[in-house]
Amino acid sequence: MKHLLVAILFFFTCIAYSQQYSFITYANSLGLPQSQIQCITQDQQGYIWVGTLGGLAKFNGKTFSTIPLELGLFNNRISALNFIYNEIWVGHEGGITKISGQTIQSFPLLEKDALVTVTDFVGYKQKTIAATEGGGLYIIDNNKLSKISLPNEDASVCRVMEVINGILYIGTRDGLYQSTDLINFKSLTLTSTTWQ
Numbered sequence: 184m185k186h187l188l189v190a191i192l193f194f195f196t197c198i199a200y201s202q203q204y205s206f207i208t209y210a211n212s213l214g215l216p217q218s219q220i221q222c223i224t225q226d227q228q229g230y231i232w233v234g235t236l237g238g239l240a241k242f243n244g245k246t247f248s249t250i251p252l253e254l255g256l257f258n259n260r261i262s263a264l265n266f267i268y269n270e271i272w273v274g275h276e277g278g279i280t281k282i283s284g285q286t287i288q289s290f291p292l293l294e295k296d297a298l299v300t301v302t303d304f305v306g307y308k309q310k311t312i313a314a315t316e317g318g319g320l321y322i323i324d325n326n327k328l329s330k331i332s333l334p335n336e337d338a339s340v341c342r343v344m345e346v347i348n349g350i351l352y353i354g355t356r357d358g359l360y361q362s363t364d365l366i367n368f369k370s371l372t373l374t375s376t377t378w379q
Contacts (some may be wrong), residue, residue, distance in 0.1 A: 214247030217235035217237025233247070256273070256289065257273070264304075265304035267304060267311050277299065279313055279323065290328045296318035300317075305345065311324075312351070312365070319331055320353070334360075342355065353368070
């Protein structure tokens with residue numbers, strides 16, 4: 184009897200299925216320009232934009248369409264993407280691309296930042312702010328690019344930004360900074376607290 188019970192349990196264990204996950208792999212054969220994806224964002228129409236080390240693609244749910252350099256893309260190495268104020272903002276090494284409908288416009292960073300990579304974008308006070316890995320912040324306002332230097336070299340290595348309750352927070356190699364006017368930047372001292 185004991186052997187029969189073991190055999191029955193073994194039989195049911197063998198035919199039982201574990202949870203199956205539904206993942207779909209999208210490859211270059213569907214139009215993805217390159218397999219090393221750096222960033223993803225979604226626009227107001229639901230299209231997914233994918234930035235890779237070999238180009239920018241727009242995904243309609245089935246296939247990818249690649250955005251060629253000839254249309255005005257700064258270069259094919261995409262480092263950051265965000266959808267802000269009904270425009271797609273694309274970060275590159277040394278420059279920024281803005282896609283507004285069918286219009287594509289590129290902005291080179293200052294010459295001394297030609298090898299600096301754009302890491303993030305946020306919308307703040309009707310301006311688009313770009314963070315860079317060593318060049319501080321850039322502001323794009325009325326199709327003009329201007330630079331904001333941060334307090335020191337380590338603070339100019341900006342990795343991520345977030346706007347919370349009207350305050351711009353910037354994560355840098357030097358720590359966390361905040362600004363409410365894009366002129367004055369306050370270094371925040373982080374203290375240990377107990378989470379409740």
